[in-house]
Amino acid sequence: MQQEFTVARWGHFGVPVLVFPTAGGDAEEIERNHLVDACAGLLEAGRVKIYSCDSVAGRALATFSGSPEYRMWLLNQFHHAVRHELVPAIRADMGGSAQRIVTAGASIGAFNAVALLCRFPDTFEAAIGMSGTYRIRRFLEDRWSEDLFFASPLDFLPGLDGDDLQLLQQRRVILASGEGAHEDIGESWALADVLGSKGVPNRVDSWGPETIHDWPTWWRMLPQYLEELC
16 A cells, blocks of 8 residues: 554454444544444453454545545555455464454445455455445546456456355355434445345344434444354
8 A cells, every 4th residue: 555554453362353444544443432342241251352454545535535546546455455464464463363354344444344355255254334335436536447346346246256256155244224314224235235146145234213323323233243243
């Protein structure tokens, strides 16, 4: 990405969980906003070890930094940085374990969580997308490039086949969304339709019209789904 990015961690052992920040968030955003506290029981029990990193590409998307082509390039590079730099660091921190990682995130973080699982099913075990924003061309002036194609599940999944698809069909995707203020469950259904058409196990969970796009929603969602997956 031609820049540094920060990684933070919480816990001592357990299933590694990589939580992506919201659009402009940094590696410690989930701690400041008490999402780590919401998972305290799982951390203390050694069920999970949580990691997070700066939302480098998400920040560029949200602030419309540079040209659309630059933002698409950065998004693709961010995914590769996670896979080829951050994942080896997580495995080393876990004592060299090769176990697969669960991804999670809210808003644009949900997009990254699901996209990384779909791109690298040999590396990631399951994805938890909370209040996800999956149709990201709105941040790109409706432009398109190969970088966007390879970074966006809505673009590359329809043509996916072979070994990568067979691996992905053994993974799980949970798409959770409220239907209250600033939520759009249609984003989750659009992605679920594509996943389902390729035989990828997934489900959409509606948390109802009282559930809004904010941290208290994700305090409830994340520990519930980590209990289920970990």
